[in-house]
Amino acid sequence: MKKIINLIVSLSLLMANTSCSFLEVERIGKSDIQTYFSEVTALEPAMNGIYNLMFSFYDRYHILYSEICADALILSASSGGTWVDYQNFVATSNYETSAVGYIWKSGYEIINNANQVIHWAPVLKESYPHDVEMIDNVTASAYFVRALIHFDLCRVYGQNYTYTDNAGHLGVAIRDKIPSLSETIARSTVKQCYQQCLDDINMALQTYSNCAYDAFRPTPLACKALLARIYLYMNDMTNAEKYASEVIAQKNLTPRNEYLEMFCDPQEVGEEAIYRLNGFDQTNSLNSMFDYLSPDARPASGLLAKFADDDIRKQLFSYSYSGTDYPNVMLKYTCTADVKSDEDRYYNLSVFRLSEMYLIRAEARCALGILDGAESDLKALIARATGMDAGEIGLTWSTAEELDALINEERQKELCFEGHRFFDIARRHEDLIRDGSTTSTVSRLEYPDNRFVLQIPYVEIDANHDMQQNPL
Numbered sequence: 001m002k003k004i005i006n007l008i009v010s011l012s013l014l015m016a017n018t019s020c021s022f023l024e025v026e027r028i029g030k031s032d033i034q035t036y037f038s039e040v041t042a043l044e045p046a047m048n049g050i051y052n053l054m055f056s057f058y059d060r061y062h063i064l065y066s067e068i069c070a071d072a073l074i075l076s077a078s079s080g081g082t083w084v085d086y087q088n089f090v091a092t093s094n095y096e097t098s099a100v101g102y103i104w105k106s107g108y109e110i111i112n113n114a115n116q117v118i119h120w121a122p123v124l125k126e127s128y129p130h131d132v133e134m135i136d137n138v139t140a141s142a143y144f145v146r147a148l149i150h151f152d153l154c155r156v157y158g159q160n161y162t163y164t165d166n167a168g169h170l171g172v173a174i175r176d177k178i179p180s181l182s183e184t185i186a187r188s189t190v191k192q193c194y195q196q197c198l199d200d201i202n203m204a205l206q207t208y209s210n211c212a213y214d215a216f217r218p219t220p221l222a223c224k225a226l227l228a229r230i231y232l233y234m235n236d237m238t239n240a241e242k243y244a245s246e247v248i249a250q251k252n253l254t255p256r257n258e259y260l261e262m263f264c265d266p267q268e269v270g271e272e273a274i275y276r277l278n279g280f281d282q283t284n285s286l287n288s289m290f291d292y293l294s295p296d297a298r299p300a301s302g303l304l305a306k307f308a309d310d311d312i313r314k315q316l317f318s319y320s321y322s323g324t325d326y327p328n329v330m331l332k333y334t335c336t337a338d339v340k341s342d343e344d345r346y347y348n349l350s351v352f353r354l355s356e357m358y359l360i361r362a363e364a365r366c367a368l369g370i371l372d373g374a375e376s377d378l379k380a381l382i383a384r385a386t387g388m389d390a391g392e393i394g395l396t397w398s399t400a401e402e403l404d405a406l407i408n409e410e411r412q413k414e415l416c417f418e419g420h421r422f423f424d425i426a427r428r429h430e431d432l433i434r435d436g437s438t439t440s441t442v443s444r445l446e447y448p449d450n451r452f453v454l455q456i457p458y459v460e461i462d463a464n465h466d467m468q469q470n471p472l
Contacts, residue, residue, distance in 0.1 A: 037120035040128040043138045050113050050145055051216075055277045057106045058349050060285045061099040062152060063419035064297075065454075070421035071434045072303040072412065076296050083296075087440045093455035093469065101457040107153045110145060111175045117142040119178050133209045140207035144218040147200035148226055148351075150174065151233075154193045156454050157470065160427040161234045163448065167191035170468055176200075186466040194234060201227055213250075215273040216348075221250055222275040225352040228360050233427050241364035244357040247274065251354045256384050259312050265337035266346050272354035279347040286333040287347055290417075292319045292326040299330055299416070302435035306413055311385045313413060332417055350418065355381060359411045366404045378407055381414055426452045 036042050067073045068087050075084060082098040085091045091100055121139040125132050150172065158171035171193035173185050188196075201223045208220050228243035254262050254272040262270035269276065289297050299317055307314040319326045319336060333347055362377035375397075379390040386393075397403040408428070412421065425432050425447070432445035445451060450471050461469050 033116065034120075037116070037124065038127075040124050040131050040135065043117060043121070043124065043135060046113070046117055047138055047141055050110060050117075050142070051277060052282070053106065053110045053113065054145065054149075055279055055282050055349060057103070057110060057149070057152075058277065058351070058419065059279075059282070061102045061106075062156070063286060063349075063417075064289060065099045065103065065156065066419045066422040067417050068297070069432075070425060071432055071438075072300050072416055072421055073297050074300050074437055074439050076298065077439070088442055089445065089451040091454070093458040093461060095455075096457045096459055100454050101459070103153070103156050103454070104457050104460065107149050108173075108175060110149050112178070114142040114146040114149075115175060115178050118146070136207050136209040137211045140204040140209075140211070141218040143200045143204035143207065144223055144226065146176070147197040147204070150193060150200070151197045151226070151230060154190060154197075155233075155423050157456060158187075158190045158193065159448070159453055160423075160429075161190055161194060162427070162429070163190070167194065167234075170470070173467070184466045185464055187468050194230060197230055198227070201230075215269050215276050216278050218275060221247060222352055225274045225357060228357060229352075232360050232364065233423075235367075235427075237364040237367040241361055241368060241370075244361035244364065247357045248354065248361065251357075253354055253358070253380065253384055256312055256387055259384070260315055260331075261337065263316065263332045264335060266335050266339065266348065267337070269348070270350075270353065273350065274352035274354060274357075275350075277349040277351060279349060281346065284333065284347045286349075287335075290330045290333050292321075292329040292331065292334055295329055297330070298328050300435055301437040303412065303416060304328070306409060308386065310387065311413075312387070313385055330417055355414050356420075359407065359414060362407045363404065363411070366400055366407060369400065371400060371403055374403055374407065378403075378410055381410055385413075422452075 037046075064083070065086065068075070068083050069089070075087060082091065082095060085095070086099060091098070093100060095101065118139055121135050121142075125135050128135070154171040159169055161167050163169055167190045169190055170187045171190040172187055174188045174193060174196050176196060179185070204218070204223050205220055208223075211219050213219050213221055224243045224247050228240050228247060231237075231240035231243065234240075251274065252271050254270045258268065258271065261268040262272070266279075289295070304314075304317060307317075316331045317327075317329060319329055319331060319334075321336075335347065358377045358381055362374045365371070365374035365377065375395060376390070378395065379393045382388070382393050383390040395403075395406060397406055408424075411424065415421075422432075429447050431447050434440060434443045453470055455472075456467060456469050460467050
């Protein structure tokens with residue numbers, strides 16, 4: 001039987017806004033791929049196809065996995081489905097049609113399509129010397145995508161970077177080139193996986209050529225944001241602070257009076273957007289999960305209690321429509337704006353935004369002993385949320401540990417339901433503790449635990465004897 005990762009090569013170079021249909025590699029083969037990439041006009045549609053795959057990757061399972069397995073979300077009695085099993089930590093390697101299998105398969109599909117772009121770009125540069133700048137920028141974007149998805153896969157299937165002293169525990173399989181059908185596939189260490197991500201981002205930064213900021217395309221700004229996030233997970237606080245600062249220097253926080261629209265108006269990008277995925281004409285699973293009319297998922301009472309009444313973010317947890325109030329909902333993926341038609345009611349997913357960079361820098365500065373700077377970053381977010389001047393905000397702390405706890409709580413409030421929480425608990429080596437509103441049979445998961453990662457899909461293990469399984 002062929003190895004599963006090897007089969008996921010260019011299955012979805014189905015280009016947005018183009019009539020070209022790129023079918024499975026098994027049916028077309030290498031010569032047809034080469035024919036497709038013989039024209040420079042193939043590159044940008046190829047990346048559009050990759051972005052569509054990325055939207056589905058995050059929308060269908062990756063974001064929900066992190067939130068459902070964490071401590072701030074409760075599932076309704078009507079939600080059913082396999083998500084209940086994930087919240088109860090009983091999903092096994094056989095759950096191949098849900099998160100266990102989908103995140104793995106979809107992630108490597110994206111990576112291998114990015115590898116196609118990276119592989120054929122040098123050939124196109126020789127054939128189209130007048131298009132070198134465009135080719136370089138597309139290639140750099142493919143490097144960014146490859147780094148981002150490797151990192152996300154490693155967070156799902158590999159324990160956090162500091163789980164062992166040298167990060168020598170198993171991560172995921174690194175795919176840095178187009179695989180051959182005879183190639184063996186094994187998991188690399190987490191340290192090797194993170195290094196591959198760093199190498200790819202640095203290659204992207206070296207390759208970009210006069211690339212202007214675009215919220216819906218990877219850019220050098222998005223690369224630096226990804227570096228800040230990765231270094232935070234590596235507990236390399238010096239570099240986390242460095243790259244978060246470089247991003248902060250180039251962007252502004254979304255003002256308070258535009259904060260809700262940044263999430264609830266599909267036509268509002270948000271001033272602090274660093275990288276978003278365009279959801280036009282895409283199925284939106286997150287919207288369905290959090291639909292205020294009949295939500296399958298709601299915020300836990302413990303999270304709601306963290307927000308003061310004057311906090312603008314609290315308004316994302318209730319909605320009034322046609323005289324009916326809908327309390328205890330979550331509106332980050334719900335369009336509440338008065339838009340012209342149904343086709344305008346699409347949803348853009350935020351991958352990176354500036355608020356996260358402030359929180360990364362605050363946590364890094366706190367760890368580095370730059371306590372006044374950490375407090376300043378924390379106050380910037382609280383000031384935006386409450387409408388107060390930063391100088392008027394009084395925070396109670398006397399040690400770095402107490403300040404770190406305040407930063408962690410602010411991170412929970414600002415980034416809730418955006419796909420961070422479960423991974424944050426693991427990287428901080430904390431216990432997972434759910435409050436009394438949980439519907440899960442598991443109210444506590446003490447760190448460390450094998451259940452902080454998913455099993456490798458059984459179909460991969462069965463087909464590929466070089467692939468190592470996670471312990472139960």
